[in-house]
Structure formats: C-alpha cells, structure tokens
Amino acid sequence: MAETAETKQRPGRGVAVVAAGALTSQGAGAEALWQGALAGRVAIRPVQHLDMRGLSTKLAGEVDVPADPPRGYRRPADHRERALDLALVAAGEALADLPAGLVEPSRFGLVLGTCNAGLLSARAWLERARRGAPPDPRLPLLATPQALAEGVAAAYGLRGPVLAVNTACASGANAIGLGADLVRRGRADAVLAGGTDALSDVVFAGFNALESLSPEPAAPYSGDRQGLSLGEGSGMVLLVATDFAARHGLRPLAEVAGYGLSADGYHVTAPRPDGSGAAEAIRGALRHAGLPPERVGYVNGHGTGTPKNDPAESAAIARALGPSAARTPVSSTKSVVGHLLGAAGAVEAIVTARALDARTAPPTAGYTRPDPDCPLDYVPGHARPIDAGTDAALSNNFAFAGANAALVLTRPGAHTPPEPDWDRxxxxxxxxxxxxxxxxxxxxxxxxxxxxxxxxxxxxxxxxxxxxxxxxxxxxxxxxxxxxxxxxxxxxxxxxxxxxxxxxxxxxxxxxxxxxxxxxxxxxxxxxxxxxxxxxxxxxxxxxxxxxxxxxxxxxxxxxxxxxxxxxxxxxxxxxxxxxxxxxxxxxxxxxxxxxxxxxxxxxxxxxxxxxxxxxxxxxxxxxxxxxxxxxxxxxxxxxxxxxxxxxxxxxxxxxxxxxxxxxxxxxxxxxxxxxxxxxxxxxxxxxxxxxxxxxxxxxxxxxxxxxxxxxxxxxxxxxxxxxxxxxxxxxxxxxxxxxxxxxxxxxxxxxxxxxxxxxxxxxxxxxxxxxxxxxxxxxxxxxxxxxx
Missing domain, CATH: 3.40.47.10 (Thiolase/Chalcone synthase)
Structure with missing residues (x-):
C-alpha cells in the first residue's frame, strides 16, 4: 500500500540507493555497465550512426544496442529525441522491480541532469528554419532540459517534484545530490535521479574545435594520454529514505551520505590548475556526510584524459584527502565508456556504488605509464580488492564553467550522517x-x-x-x-x-x-x-x-x-x-x-x-x-x-x-x-x-x-x-x-x-x-x- 501522509518527515534522515538503471556503450543495463568497468573492457570504438569526417577522431562510447523505451512521448512521426530515449530506458530498469503502488505518485519525484538536453530536437528545429520549412511545434517541446524531465515523469506517472539540473559534465552527480536532498527533507518518498546525454555532430564539432578529442580511446591520468573520448548514455538511480527501504524490504545498494558543490570561478573550460575549487566540493561532501578523509577507501575520478583536467583533479584529491590520498585507489570509468557529459556523474555513481558493494576498485583502462603531475594510485591493469574496512567512496565530476560536484556514498548501515545545522x-x-x-x-x-x-x-x-x-x-x-x-x-x-x-x-x-x-x-x-x-x-x-x-x-x-x-x-x-x-x-x-x-x-x-x-x-x-x-x-x-x-x-x-x-x-x-x-x-x-x-x-x-x-x-x-x-x-x-x-x-x-x-x-x-x-x-x-x- 502506498504511503500517502503529507505530514512533515523528520529532516536529516538517511537516503538509500535501492535500484539503478543504465544504458551505455557497455550494453543495456546497470549490470553490463558494472561488469564492463570491472573487467576494464574498453567500449570506445568507431562511431556508426554519425558522419565523422573532418574530426580528429572516429571513436566514441556509442550505444550500439537499440534504445527502445518502453513508454512513448509526444514527438514528430519522423523524429526521436535520443537523449530522452536513453533516459526512458534507464528509468525503466531502475523502476522495474519496485512493487506497483508502493509509492504514491504525488510523493514520487524526478531530478534529471543533462548537459545538452534535447539537442537533437533543437538541431532539427534550426535545420528546418534554415531551409525555410514549416516549423513543427513538437520539436521545441523536446529541446529543453525540463522537457526531458517532464517526458520521463509523464511516462512513468511521477507527480512529485520534477526538476532538471544543468551543471554540464557535473549534472548527473548534481541531480543525485538534489534528489537525495528532496528525500532527506521529506519533500518526496522516492526520487528517480540521474542523467542523460546523446552523441551529436554538434557536440563532436565543439570538442573538436577545442582540440580536446583523443584519436585513441581515452587513457585518463596516463603519461601518454591524448585527450578525451566522448560517450553517450543514461544512468538513473532510485532513492528512498533508509527507513522506508527497511519497512518495505528494499535492499539498499549504497547510501548517499553527502554531496558538495563549488565554483572554480576561473575559466570557461579549463579547471583551476591547483585543484582548489574542486577540492572544496570534495571537502563539502565530506562535511555534509560527517566523514574524515581517511574513511574514503575508493575514488571514482572525473578522469577525462585531457592534459589540464587530470593534473587539476589529482591536486584536488590530494588537497581534500590529505595524507590518505597517496594510499587511496582512484580510477576513471570514462576510460571504458567515454565521457557521457551530463550522464557521466550518474553512471559513475552507479559504478561507485557497485564498487563499494563488491569491495573492489575497477581499473583505469589504457593507463600505461605515470605522469609526474598525476601522482596517485590509478589502479592500472586490473581490478583490485578495496581494503576490507572500507565503507565510504567518493565520486567526482567537474565541468565547463568551473562547476564542481562530489558525491560521498557509503555501504548500507555503515554510517549515519550528522544532523545538519538547520537555519532559517x-x-x-x-x-x-x-x-x-x-x-x-x-x-x-x-x-x-x-x-x-x-x-x-x-x-x-x-x-x-x-x-x-x-x-x-x-x-x-x-x-x-x-x-x-x-x-x-x-x-x-x-x-x-x-x-x-x-x-x-x-x-x-x-x-x-x-x-x-x-x-x-x-x-x-x-x-x-x-x-x-x-x-x-x-x-x-x-x-x-x-x-x-x-x-x-x-x-x-x-x-x-x-x-x-x-x-x-x-x-x-x-x-x-x-x-x-x-x-x-x-x-x-x-x-x-x-x-x-x-x-x-x-x-x-x-x-x-x-x-x-x-x-x-x-x-x-x-x-x-x-x-x-x-x-x-x-x-x-x-x-x-x-x-x-x-x-x-x-x-x-x-x-x-x-x-x-x-x-x-x-x-x-x-x-x-x-x-x-x-x-x-x-x-x-x-x-x-x-x-x-x-x-x-x-x-x-x-x-x-x-x-x-x-x-x-x-x-x-x-x-x-x-x-x-x-x-x-x-x-x-x-x-x-x-x-x-x-x-x-x-x-x-x-x-x-x-x-x-x-x-x-x-x-x-x-x-x-x-x-x-x-x-x-x-x-x-x-x-x-x-x-x-
């Protein structure tokens, strides 16, 4: 029976991840994502559905299985919004095992992160305008971030808070943090949170113009890295209060103990070189979680493979974790699926949760030799057991415009975050x-x-x-x-x-x-x-x-x-x-x-x-x-x-x-x-x-x-x-x-x-x-x- 009480819930309660869904270049499903990451299997390959002529690379983490969502949406007959298709598939998996009627629809929220939103719909609109074709009013209704969020909410009947966040490549992590806040504050009983983005010629042209693309699969943190590999996909997690999960027999995969946000205030694309801005996001996440740095046993890094990002992130981790940084394993999921932009934080949070659950750090694929500017342990070669006492992990995501986000996940029941210092x-x-x-x-x-x-x-x-x-x-x-x-x-x-x-x-x-x-x-x-x-x-x-x-x-x-x-x-x-x-x-x-x-x-x-x-x-x-x-x-x-x-x-x-x-x-x-x-x-x-x-x-x-x-x-x-x-x-x-x-x-x-x-x-x-x-x-x-x- 659905819980329908509108009375205020106790603020500060724990938040559990009880299900996940994903669609990436590793295949359909969160399990395929985890197994690919665990094996270090690189799914960055020649792109099939886009014209790659004129670009410095032919590779990306392209989804090569059908993105056929189980629910439809309003659209032109000859057009599909791939970012929405990807999100609907991932959302469907995350919701698949939730008992029908367990959550009252008006208490079920959604927070969707995206970098480019319905870019393919916006592109189609602009292309029609350029050639003077009659405008199709359904295209702009698929172009904005909120349009995607409302499309997912409508498909699954989620009538609580419905929001879209857009902190570029940190969007997925930011969405999970906001979703956890909604549950923690009692504004929803359950929140579906995550991110989505699709490959397009527009995005490839932009990163190509910035000279950021690698001709080979990205090799984050490695001394021979040449740039990033783009990817596409969606990751969604189902968040509920820990007491709700216990009452209804929902097995938590992990708990969202805290998250932190910060601004570099430095450059439109490059990170602050000393890592101080990103470090503040990590410190904020740890403060929110009430955890000292030495409790972090694994870091899923932002790890793009670009010359400036990897050293800046390494410096940020060292600043935030202090002496424990040198012995904390760090790996990049982008080395196996590419950079999923607005979906990256969500997909990487899923991998982080699974790493905690299995007490195993997945490897950084493609890492061949150290870089003096990246002096941490990046788990080269093969997966490695995490210290048996590890009960907390960190997932980092840093973005264009200097937007930084960090998530702290913990093993279920291992840690109770402190009550926040509430204020008016x-x-x-x-x-x-x-x-x-x-x-x-x-x-x-x-x-x-x-x-x-x-x-x-x-x-x-x-x-x-x-x-x-x-x-x-x-x-x-x-x-x-x-x-x-x-x-x-x-x-x-x-x-x-x-x-x-x-x-x-x-x-x-x-x-x-x-x-x-x-x-x-x-x-x-x-x-x-x-x-x-x-x-x-x-x-x-x-x-x-x-x-x-x-x-x-x-x-x-x-x-x-x-x-x-x-x-x-x-x-x-x-x-x-x-x-x-x-x-x-x-x-x-x-x-x-x-x-x-x-x-x-x-x-x-x-x-x-x-x-x-x-x-x-x-x-x-x-x-x-x-x-x-x-x-x-x-x-x-x-x-x-x-x-x-x-x-x-x-x-x-x-x-x-x-x-x-x-x-x-x-x-x-x-x-x-x-x-x-x-x-x-x-x-x-x-x-x-x-x-x-x-x-x-x-x-x-x-x-x-x-x-x-x-x-x-x-x-x-x-x-x-x-x-x-x-x-x-x-x-x-x-x-x-x-x-x-x-x-x-x-x-x-x-x-x-x-x-x-x-x-x-x-x-x-x-x-x-x-x-x-x-x-x-x-x-x-x-x-x-x-x-x-």
Whole structure:
C-alpha cells in the first residue's frame, strides 16, 4: 500500500540507493555497465550512426544496442529525441522491480541532469528554419532540459517534484545530490535521479574545435594520454529514505551520505590548475556526510584524459584527502565508456556504488605509464580488492564553467550522517532587470500603471530588456564581453547589483544558483547554423563553451569572485521559483552562508519563433492557448539568500524570509497541464504546510498567470479551492510585464518583497508553473523576521 501522509518527515534522515538503471556503450543495463568497468573492457570504438569526417577522431562510447523505451512521448512521426530515449530506458530498469503502488505518485519525484538536453530536437528545429520549412511545434517541446524531465515523469506517472539540473559534465552527480536532498527533507518518498546525454555532430564539432578529442580511446591520468573520448548514455538511480527501504524490504545498494558543490570561478573550460575549487566540493561532501578523509577507501575520478583536467583533479584529491590520498585507489570509468557529459556523474555513481558493494576498485583502462603531475594510485591493469574496512567512496565530476560536484556514498548501515545545522533563510539583496527598466520599483510602477514597453514583431508581443552601455560598463569591460552572450552579460550585471544591494562581499562561502528556462539559445544558434553548410570546420571554439546551460553561472562566478556552491536549474517557466527553493534548502542545511539566485532568459529569433509555433505567443494559430494578452518577455532577476545567522552576524538588512516551498507535477502524456489545476493545488498546499501556515494566514497570492487562457484558468480554479474560506489579495504582474520565461517566479518574489516591505500585509504565496505541468510554490514574508522565542 502506498504511503500517502503529507505530514512533515523528520529532516536529516538517511537516503538509500535501492535500484539503478543504465544504458551505455557497455550494453543495456546497470549490470553490463558494472561488469564492463570491472573487467576494464574498453567500449570506445568507431562511431556508426554519425558522419565523422573532418574530426580528429572516429571513436566514441556509442550505444550500439537499440534504445527502445518502453513508454512513448509526444514527438514528430519522423523524429526521436535520443537523449530522452536513453533516459526512458534507464528509468525503466531502475523502476522495474519496485512493487506497483508502493509509492504514491504525488510523493514520487524526478531530478534529471543533462548537459545538452534535447539537442537533437533543437538541431532539427534550426535545420528546418534554415531551409525555410514549416516549423513543427513538437520539436521545441523536446529541446529543453525540463522537457526531458517532464517526458520521463509523464511516462512513468511521477507527480512529485520534477526538476532538471544543468551543471554540464557535473549534472548527473548534481541531480543525485538534489534528489537525495528532496528525500532527506521529506519533500518526496522516492526520487528517480540521474542523467542523460546523446552523441551529436554538434557536440563532436565543439570538442573538436577545442582540440580536446583523443584519436585513441581515452587513457585518463596516463603519461601518454591524448585527450578525451566522448560517450553517450543514461544512468538513473532510485532513492528512498533508509527507513522506508527497511519497512518495505528494499535492499539498499549504497547510501548517499553527502554531496558538495563549488565554483572554480576561473575559466570557461579549463579547471583551476591547483585543484582548489574542486577540492572544496570534495571537502563539502565530506562535511555534509560527517566523514574524515581517511574513511574514503575508493575514488571514482572525473578522469577525462585531457592534459589540464587530470593534473587539476589529482591536486584536488590530494588537497581534500590529505595524507590518505597517496594510499587511496582512484580510477576513471570514462576510460571504458567515454565521457557521457551530463550522464557521466550518474553512471559513475552507479559504478561507485557497485564498487563499494563488491569491495573492489575497477581499473583505469589504457593507463600505461605515470605522469609526474598525476601522482596517485590509478589502479592500472586490473581490478583490485578495496581494503576490507572500507565503507565510504567518493565520486567526482567537474565541468565547463568551473562547476564542481562530489558525491560521498557509503555501504548500507555503515554510517549515519550528522544532523545538519538547520537555519532559517532570508533575502538580503534584490536586483531586477526587465522591459520596465532597472529595479523592482520600476517593475512595480509599470504594473501599477498597467503598462510596460512592448515591441510588436511578426505578430508577437515582445518585451525586451534594453540595458544601456552605462548600465553595463561598471561591471564588465567591452573586452570581457567579447566572448559573452547576452544571457551572461545580463546575469553578471544583475548579480553584481544584488550583491551591492545586500552589502555582501563574494568569497568561498558565497555561491550562485543560476536558473534559465530556455538557456543559451543565442550561442546555440550562432554555433550550430554554420555547421549545416561547412561541417566541423565552421565550429567556433570561442562560442562552443557558451552553448552549455551553466555557462552564465560560470561567468558570474568568474567575474564576481563567487567560489561557493554552484548549480544551474532549468525547469521551464517554473525555473525562478525552483531556483529559490533549491538555494533555500542548500542554505538551510549549511552548504553555504549565502547564495545568489540569478535567473535570466533572453529573447532570440528562434525562441520567439518556437513560442509562436506552439501557439503560446500568437493568436494567429487556430486553437492557440494565447488570448491576446500574452507578451513574451526577457530579463534577469537576482536575489541574495542567506542563512539568518550569517545575515545577523554581519548586520545585514533583511528584506524578507523564505518560509516554505512546495512542488508537484501534472505528469501526463495526454496533456501539458491539468485543466483543473490539481498539481498546482498540491504544490500550494505543500508550501503552506512547509511554512506552518493555513490559507487564512496568507495575505496575498502572486499568480503565475501571464495570458495563456487554459493555464490561467487552471490556476484560478486551484487558488479558489485552496483559499475557499480566505480572501487574500491576488496579483498577476506578468499579465502586464510579460512572461519572462524562466524568470517569472523570481520576478514575482522580488515584487512581493518590494510591495510588502512595510511588513503589514502578511506572508505571500508565489506560484510558478512550467508549460509542461511542473509547479513550484513559495511562501515568503516581507520584512525582518522576528526571532523565535
């Protein structure tokens, strides 16, 4: 029987990995992955399904078994999104042995990590646009990270929190860490977490332009290594609380004891050479787990095989583990399957869990001779028994834009992580950039007057954020902006303004959680379109790094000196609220003292075209959900969140407090959102419960409504049910300011704090919903909170 209780679970409970699924070049299944890694069997071979002419390699870890998912999804008849196919297959394996009905669907979540998301769908869209073919509205609905997450959730009926994270090559590990947090905090009873990415000509062209590809199978850490080998695949793990597993007879493979995140703040592609940034992620994971370095008996390394990454990681391990590093075995799974980008962390976590279970360290294939800059024990040749007393292992993943993630896994029952030092979370700085101008006051004035600047272009109502040169110059020079897109420029400026508003100085305890709904479409268009005519020779190495979703977060960290935890969330129109929710949980549990939540989206020709094709932004499409009030907008909002104790210690002015959060998903293959608004209703009720409030305790509701009739009516019905005996004020600022895509939830939160700064209106509920039916609600209170008695 499913567990359905909505009461708060005890925070800090253990999290177990009870199942895993994988599809890699080793074959179908997690067992095939483990056996291949254990044997050091290299599955990096000539690529069969892509044209490799013009590239410096012909090899990759290609999946050569059919990726036939057991569940379908909405798509053009002649197109499949391979990244989604891979994820569906891995998810199906991870869920195969779970008794039907054991987990209530509304308590079952999903966190999917990906680097390139539905790149093949985006490529197909751009290719059709280039030749003037009619747009297929189903292609953009498969292109974003959240589209993949919602596709998996809908296929398996998962109606709890549904989120996508996009920290490039650290995405899979980041997703498992976030999934474990959701279980640990009682926000879900079970979470399917992992990563997926597929090979494409675009990715090959990019890494080829960076001169990163090896002509032979990658040989990580070896003195004769020549670069990395790309791979594809998916890995998914099923996470539940350890007490849940015990009650229902689910055998844990391992436990997620802790994870750590950090920003290098150094370079768009290269790691910090001394390994200090990555070492902080490892230290953070160990702190979170409550383990000393000497308890780590095995490290599954990032191990890409590139000249700069391997020495930097070796230095990071040595820094973080200290004297015990010299005797701790380290091996790279990428030596046998290639670099799976956003799926790497998940696949490698599965191998790490199996290594712990078998007390055996798999080898690093291809390792032939030592490199003085890589002085650790890399398990060359053959697998080796791990010390019999080993009960903890580390899995490292480091990424473009300096995003680092480390997971600590332990043997079941061997270790109990300490109770976190919980704290309340407050907002101390706000910045708003949008069509109405600079600042929350400008946005509030536009809403009050009922008018914001609108450009009418090709039948669309567009709201552009025009940032003048004198608004950029104090933060970025022209030279610094030369290799940056508008997504990064707006993000750096808004983050700098929020930090100044908070009076906060950046350091190692201040990080950035970045959010974007549509991602780096400007860079993607600029990089991909020339490839259609000229192939890999047209690939621009200065543009390619900007095509990953977390590149703006990396630019923010680099230019402003933020070295604390970093992550990137992309949950469609729910991104802003999801970013705040994730950051609040990280802070509450002590991962950092302060985090800047920066959420940015920009308009490009193809973004506007996609919204028009789907009917969201144009009344010219028969049956379109838009009703003529919808304006598609862009902008950037940054909010500084701090632990209350840290804010008090530095004498900060507190603008408000994040009291609670709630998430739910409609998860339906039949429609994009529930017309009755039941998913949003559940998210609101969970947020109120998390805040310890009843409906009568809320003074105002900030609606997600933006002029899409069907979605707005669903929200209206949900709000009416939740507040049937209460009558809070209702605000719909996006019907005036426009829908800034992923920025909307953060914008409404900023306005709630600004308009409620007198502290007399009572707590506010902020709603945010993606067009795919993922919902996030926040409860916030403006003003300086009272101390608990």
């Amino acid at each position: 979370v407050v907002v101390t700085g706000v910045s708003v950039l949008g069509p109405a101008g600079d600042g929350a006051e400008a946005a509030e004035r536009a809403v009050r007057d009922g008018r914001a600047p609108v450009h009418h272009e090709a039948g669309l109502r567009l709201g552009r954020a025009d940032l003048p040169e004198d608004g950029i110059a104090p933060y970025l020079t022209r030279r610094q902006r030369r290799r940056m897109d508008r997504l990064a420029v707006l993000s750096v400026v808004s983050t700098a303004k929020a930090l100044a508003d908070a009076g906060l100085t950046a350091d190692e305890r201040v990080g950035v959680v970045f959010g974007t709904g549509t991602g780096p479409m400007e860079a993607m268009e600029k990089f991909v379109l020339p490839l259609f005519d000229e192939g890999p020779a047209a690939a621009d190495p200065s543009v390619f790094p900007n095509t990953v979703y977390n590149q703006a977060a990396g630019q923010v960290a680099t230019h402003l000196g933020l070295r604390g935890p970093t992550s990137t969330v992309s949950a469609g129109h729910a991104t802003g609220a999801a970013t705040v929710a994730y950051a609040a949980d990280l802070l509450s549990a002590g991962h950092a003292d302060a985090l800047v939540c920066t959420v940015t989206d920009t308009l490009t020709e193809q973004v506007a075209r996609a919204y028009a094709a789907t009917g969201a932004a144009s009344t010219r499409v028969p049956g379109a959900p838009a009703d003529g009030r919808f304006t598609l907008a862009e902008g950037s909002v940054a909010l500084v969140l701090e632990r209350l104790s840290a804010a008090r210690a530095r004498g900060a002015t507190v603008l408000g407090e994040v009291l609670g959060q709630g998430m739910a998903s409609d998860a339906s293959r039949a429609r994009l959102w529930d017309p009755r608004g039941r998913g949003l209703e559940l998210a609101m009720r969970r947020a109120l419960d998390d805040a310890g409030l009843g409906p009568e305790g809320v003074g105002e509701v900030w609606l997600s409504a933006a002029g899409l009739t069907a979605a707005d009516r669903a929200e209206e019905a949900a709000v009416a049910r939740v507040f049937d005996t209460a009558d809070p004020a209702r605000h719909a600022p996006k019907t005036v300011l426009g829908e800034p895509m992923g920025v909307g939830g953060a914008l409404c939160l900023a306005l709630a704090l600004w308009t409620g700064r007198s502290g007399t209106g009572g707590p506010a509920l902020v709603n945010s919903s993606s067009l795919g039916g993922s919902h996030v609600s926040l409860v916030v209170a403006a003003g300086d909170p009272k101390e608990e008695s």
